[in-house]
Amino acid sequence: MNQNKSEFIYQNGSVRKTKFKENIHIFRCPICTAGMGIYDFKDILCEKGHSFNIAKKGYVNFLLKPVKTEYDKEMFYSRNKIITKGFFDPILEYISDWIAGKSDRAHPKTMNIFDAGCGEGSHLGQIIHRLRSKGVSDLQGVGIDISKEGIWIASKDYFDIIWCVADLANIPFRSKQFDIILNILSPANYREFARTLKDDGFLVKVIPGSNYLKELREVFYDGMDKQTYSNDKVIELYRKNFKILDLQEIQYRRMIDKENIMHLIKMTPLSWAATADRMKQVFDMGIDQITVDLSVIVGQKNK
Ligand SMILES: C[S@@+](CC[C@H](N)C(=O)[O-])C[C@H]1O[C@@H](n2cnc3c(N)ncnc32)[C@H](O)[C@@H]1O
Known part of the structure; x- marks a missing residue:
């Protein structure tokens, strides 16, 4: 974050909305695809009159239903608890280094970084923070x-990023x-990613590897074929749509205490189908280390 909280509190609500005005040229209407303008810091609207309110919290909901x-x-x-505890730090550092390596410090220009499916926003917030500390400062996230719930948390924590509730299929x-x-x-x-990415831009996708959270997977999927997982098909689909420049597997283990094991269980779709008994069983097992196994794929549009 490049803005401190107390400084923000002294300013009126429109400050939170200024970023929309400054960046209004990037928006297009999700209904008719026309360009958008901004009205009185309250609404973003297109020339055909389709209008989307800027919420007090500083985000816009573009969902049509x-x-x-x-x-x-x-x-x-x-x-949010797990990410801000540093669980994904090696991944975020790898991505930030990769992006910093691509920034042209001799001819700085604003780098627009778009997180598609950002959840509660901490990954993007932390990547921008890391880039700034590496000297890449002209950034717009x-x-x-x-999910409105995710964007609600994101807009509370990171003021200078543009947050929107929107569908990946209609960016x-x-x-x-x-x-x-x-x-x-x-x-x-991939169709929308190819459309919204600049021709020389990069798509950075993070996917789980076969050992991702394996200690949880072993218990939740005990006796089912989901106990093991391969990301081959996901990589294949990426390759069909974008040219892969770099594929890095990052694997490490993290110590985890009782409080955070519960957050870890709750943060993952692994627990969606689990019974309360199974959740308790995992909690009582006393797991104190968790494996993180993720692949970072970087690619460009096929020319
Ligand atoms: C496992 S979470 C990952 C969130 C975040 N990137 C993170 O790592 O914490 C998957 C996210 O994809 C979002 N998502 C699923 N389908 C989506 C869609 N069609 N458009 C936008 N977001 C979507 C979900 O709401 C959820 O926040």
Whole structure:
């Protein structure tokens, strides 16, 4: 974050909305695809009159109808706890180094970084923070997620990032706007990614490897074929759509205490189908180390 909280509190609500005005050129109407303007710091609207309110919290909801999702407030709260405890730090550091290596410090220009399926926003917030501490300062972060609960937490914590509730299948931004698209542990829409990424931009996708959270997987999927997992098909699909420049497997173990094991269980879809008994069983097992096994794929559009 480049803005301190107390400084923000002294300013009026429109400050939170200024980032929309400054970046209004990147938006496109999700209904008719026309360009958008901003009215009185309150609404983003297109020339045909389709209008989307900027919430007090500083995000815009671009969904055309409400969407039911299994990602609820509790899950994002737990993801937030785990991410901000540093659970994903080696991954975020790898991505930040990669992006910093691509920034042209001799000819600085604003780098637009878009997190597609950003959840509660901490990955994007931390990557931007890390980039700034590496001397890459001219950045604009943009995050979308289909879950209002996720975006609500994100907009509370990171003021200078543009947050929107929106569907990956209908991204409310004009074509060729982004230098980097991040897609971390979330579904992909390669058609929309190819449309919104600049021709020389990079798509950074993070996917689980076969040992990701294996200590939990072994208990939750005991006796089922889901106990083992391969990401081959996901990589194949990426390769069909984008040219892979770099594929890095990152594996490490993290100590975990009792409080955080519960957050870890709640943050993952692994627990969605689990009974209360199975959840308690995992909690009582006294797991104190967890394996993180993720692959970071970086690619560019096929020319
Ligand atoms: C496992 S979570 C990962 C969230 C975040 N990237 C993280 O690593 O904490 C998957 C996310 O994808 C989002 N998602 C699923 N389908 C989506 C869609 N069609 N459009 C936008 N977001 C979507 C969910 O709401 C959820 O936040």
